[in-house]
Amino acid sequence: MAPRTVIVGDVHGCSQELEDLLLAVRFKPGVDRLVFVGDLVARGPDSRGAVERARELGARAVRGNHDEKVLSWWRAKKRHGEEGANKLVPLSDRHRAVVEVLEEEHFAWLDALPLHLPLPEHDLVVVHAGVDPQSTPERCPQEVLLLVRSIDHKGKPSRMLDGVPWAQAWGGPRQLVFGHDARRGLQLEPHATGLDTGCCYGRSLTALVLGEGQRLARTPEARRRHLRSVPSRRVWCPPGTGDGAE
Numbered sequence: 001m002a003p004r005t006v007i008v009g010d011v012h013g014c015s016q017e018l019e020d021l022l023l024a025v026r027f028k029p030g031v032d033r034l035v036f037v038g039d040l041v042a043r044g045p046d047s048r049g050a051v052e053r054a055r056e057l058g059a060r061a062v063r064g065n066h067d068e069k070v071l072s073w074w075r076a077k078k079r080h081g082e083e084g085a086n087k088l089v090p091l092s093d094r095h096r097a098v099v100e101v102l103e104e105e106h107f108a109w110l111d112a113l114p115l116h117l118p119l120p121e122h123d124l125v126v127v128h129a130g131v132d133p134q135s136t137p138e139r140c141p142q143e144v145l146l147l148v149r150s151i152d153h154k155g156k157p158s159r160m161l162d163g164v165p166w167a168q169a170w171g172g173p174r175q176l177v178f179g180h181d182a183r184r185g186l187q188l189e190p191h192a193t194g195l196d197t198g199c200c201y202g203r204s205l206t207a208l209v210l211g212e213g214q215r216l217a218r219t220p221e222a223r224r225r226h227l228r229s230v231p232s233r234r235v236w237c238p239p240g241t242g243d244g245a246e
């Protein structure tokens, strides 16, 4: 059977919905390829389960800003001990809850994730938040790849929701697939596809499913046919303003 590629939006510890989605797309372990757009952890109920399932299924992924946050603490802990880490990298309650359940092997797996992941068989690149449309995934600073949402009135990448969504400003030619922007939700631009449909906020978890060697459809209507979503089982986290670093 030909392997498909299933690219999953921000899971944020929603391991039950991840199982629901894998069932909905009839994911075949050992055959299909699984890719995550990052932010596997934090906000939802089961960050550890989400990381374990990703590892178990041999998934590839890019690192998200929440993954990076708990990794900064873990890296500091290795050098300065737990007390030192708490001083150097103060954690919010939601990130504290993550570092308390992850083991060394989970941190190490997250730490090995790249910031951009090319999938040449589908002629696309996966990033967590996005890129500066003036640049490329390879040349963008980490901060932009992990946090950008918009291009501000000065033409600079911004983590806020004001200005133009970066995905609208991205002229290609490469197709980018990303997450991070739950507030805007599904984004279907000519050269960018945003998959964060706010699972942890009680909305849905979305996957982009591509057949072997299949390219993304160019029009939004046609691209919707690649998408599959499952509803959230509940509101796991109260929606915030959605425009900060978090």
Ligand SMILES: [Mn+2]
Pocket: 039, 064, 065, 066, 128, 146, 179, 180, 181, 246
């Ligand atoms: Mn994010």
